[in-house]
Amino acid sequence: MSHLSFHRRRHRSPALKAALYIGALLALPSPATLARDQALFATTDQNPFIQIYSLPSPAEGPLPEHGRWAWQFAFDLASNAIEQEAPGGRRIVLSGETYRTSISLGYRLTERLTTRFMAPYVAHSPGMLDGFIRDWHSVFGLTNGQRVEVADLALEYAYTHDGDEGFAIRERGRGLGDVRLSADYRLRAAHADDHSLVLRSGIKLPTGSTSGLRGSGSTDFSIQMLSTDRMLLSRWNTTLSWMAGALWLGDAEILDTIRRDVVAVAAVGISRPVWRGLTARVQLDGHSAFYDSKLESLGSGAVQVTFGASVELERGSRIDFAMVQNLITDTTPDLGIHIAWRGGF
Secondary structure, three states, X not given: OOOOOOOXXXXXXXXXXXXXXXXXXXHOOOOOXXXXXXXXXXXXXXXXXXXXXXXXXXXXXXXXXXXXXXEEEEEEEEEEEEEEEEOOOEEEEEEEEEEEEEEEEEEEOOOOEXXXXXXXXXXXXXXXXXXXXXXXXXXXXXXXXXXXXXXXXXXXXXXXXXXXXEEEEOXXXXXXXXXXXXXXXXXXXXXXXXXXXXXXXXXXXXXXXXXXXXXXXXXXXXXXXXXXXXXXXXXXXXXXXXXEEXXXXXXXXXXXXXXXXXXXXXXXXXXXXXXXXXXXXXXEEEEOOOEOOOOHHHHOOEEEEEEEEEEEOHHHOEEEEEXXXXXXXXXXXXXXXXXXXXXXX
């Protein structure tokens, strides 16, 4: 792998690009159908050294009827091309792709209480989409940063400190990740003033392999507040959703000496129906730093934009498709793809 110049590179006018996405969404024609569902995609940061914590979803998730189940199948692809150095012999290489397939089940115990279970299946592979992503960035005026200098079709997720390799994988692998259990308590009924408010608490269990970079080896706790407001932007037939919360990280088996104990998470998004059964969506989500490190891809906070659409199917099911783009270079993967299918029984 070629040696890189390690000066900081950022996307050109990322805030302006996000504003243009939101402006275009509000300008879309809208059918007579009112916006009803929550706006957020179930996307999270897929940085290889962050996804091991199975971050909680920023979305409320499907709400089943009392005594019924809700389900969701999701697939996330993330492409990484980063190489950085910092004083003290610190070095990180993130070259490859991560595929994360998850299944979530929710059961509504009472009018206000819903329990949820999420299990991911994680795979790491060489970067098969490197050429496509370079072309994507060129078309939309985004910098390719270090991608032009990192070798194609390579898999290397490695961290070095003081010349000693702290962690590395260079061969493809797959398996179960860390599962997450959570409970949602609705502080307001879903239909109350078209403004829902949900308190979510969760626990992440160390079920994934740490040597395969599929789990952190720690037991972590989380708490979130989630809300969907259908009234604030009703003039534009638009739904606003947001999430704010925190994670408490336990003793990990990967990079534990630089791990931070508490991480803040947040997201905000809007959705608007544009055709029969078709809803356009855009969101911003991010988190504070997971690690105490001079390496930007570990020691900085992250913000990413997700934009896409949802299609309503028969029997209340829905399919989401979205593209995920980093807004702060090197803190999240260059490009991601999110597909989800959800419903109830």
